Amino acid sequence: MSERRIRHVIAAFGSDLRRWPDKERGEARNLLMRDRAAAWEELAAARRLDARLDRLPALTPTPGLAALILARAAALPQEAAPSRPAAAPAAPVPGILARLRDMLAPGPLWPQLAGLTAAAAFGFFIGMSGIVNFDSSSNMPSSVASYDVGDFSGVL
Amino acid sequence: MGLTKPKEAMGENSDEVLMxxxxxxxxxxxxxxxxxHLASATALAGRMVGNRADAEEVVQEAFLRVWKTAPRWRPDGASFRTWFSRVVVNLCIDRHRRPKPAPLEAAGDPADGGMLADQQLAQREEAAALARAVALLPPRQRAALAxxxxQEMSNVEAADVLSLxxxxxxxxxxxARRSLRASLEPQLSPGAAERRKK
Structure with a gap:
């Protein structure tokens, strides 16, 4: 810090180092301790003015001021918050529960009935056509226990 | 709206949370x-406009603005204190380009109740002279000094308040300080205090 700068800081902020800019306070203190004569006159003059400034009393609020402000504010409407640009409403993605509810919800029965009728007709056709042999002498397993659980890994 | 006394717990919140x-x-x-912030704002406005009536009107206006504009308020990097000080300073500058201080009122009450009457009077006159000198400063110089x-703000914070x-x-x-020294020179010169006592 130059002597010129320290004189400028004293001229601006006065003699009390606590009021000086944070970044320069340490360096200024060191300079003044090294060479107090560097800014002696400025410091003395600033100290005299500071003493006067310190003696100027601050205005204190009158006792009823806070209550008056509260009463006035209570009767005052607030401004509206700034409106943000409305985002386009996203298409709702139904959750699992919503889908389940939709599936179970009562609705027209004709699609279900049509499907059931088609399945029954197909079964009747297969049975009557003899494509599948239901002869009891065939090698069908007689019990569930005799089933050989095969490897379905290639199928599934 | 229920405007009641502040709860103890609310006092622990930052200004920004309260806002x-x-x-x-x-x-x-x-x-x-x-x-x-009432006391600080009143003191700041008092330094700026130089008399109680105007200072308290400014303070009222500033606090009503806090209430009114709160839904639109955004910190934007500045603290509430900085923003609010800016409101007070700008209201003061707008209100009185050249304040008309009531010197003895601006000087306030003497600090020491046991002081002799002539000492009290001398102190009040001294404060009144300083208040007059401060009032003669251009508004922005007065604001920077205040x-x-x-207000003991840092230079950075004051720069934020004044947008400079x-x-x-x-x-x-x-x-500002140079002008004050020039105005008060006879009283500030070394030995002035002794001369006044005689």
Whole structure:
């Protein structure tokens, strides 16, 4: 810090180092301790003015001021918050529960009935056509226990 | 809106949190902000406009603006204190380009109740002379001095309040203090106190 700068800081902020800019306070203190004569006159003059400034009393609020402000504010409407640009409403993605509810919800029965009728007709056709042999002498397993659980890994 | 006394717990919140609640029409938060900043705002306005009536009108207006604009308020990097000080300073500057101080009123009450009457009078006259000198400063110089000296803001914070560079604030301060020294020179010169006693 130059002597010129320290004189400028004293001229601006006065003699009390606590009021000086944070970044320069340490360096200024060191300079003044090294060479107090560097800014002696400025410091003395600033100290005299500071003493006067310190003696100027601050205005204190009158006792009823806070209550008056509260009463006035209570009767005052607030401004509206700034409106943000409305985002386009996203298409709702139904959750699992919503889908389940939709599936179970009562609705027209004709699609279900049509499907059931088609399945029954197909079964009747297969049975009557003899494509599948239901002869009891065939090698069908007689019990569930005799089933050989095969490897379905290639199928599934 | 229920404007009641601030709750103890509310006092622990930062100004910015309280301001968010004021935006929700929370009267308790508003009351807490008021309690926290009333004295400081009154002192600042008093230094700026130089008399009680105008200072308290400015303070009222500033706090009503807090209430009114809370829903639109955004910190934007500045603290509530900085923003609110800016409101007070700007209202003062707008209100009185050239303040008309009531000197003895601006000088306030003597600090020491046991002081002799002539000492009290001398002290009040001295304070009144300084108040007059401060009142003659251009508004921005007065604001820089009030913020940096009496409000004890840093140069950076004062620059934020005044929307100026730090260098510009320093220039205002140098000119303000130089003007005050020139105005008060006879009283500031070494030995002036002794001369006054005689």
């Amino acid at each position: 968010g609640r004021v935006a929700q029409r929370d009267g308790v938060a508003y009351s807490c902000l008021l309690t926290r 913020l940096c000296y009496w 560079s730090v260098g510009a604030v320093e220039s205002l301060l140098v000119r």
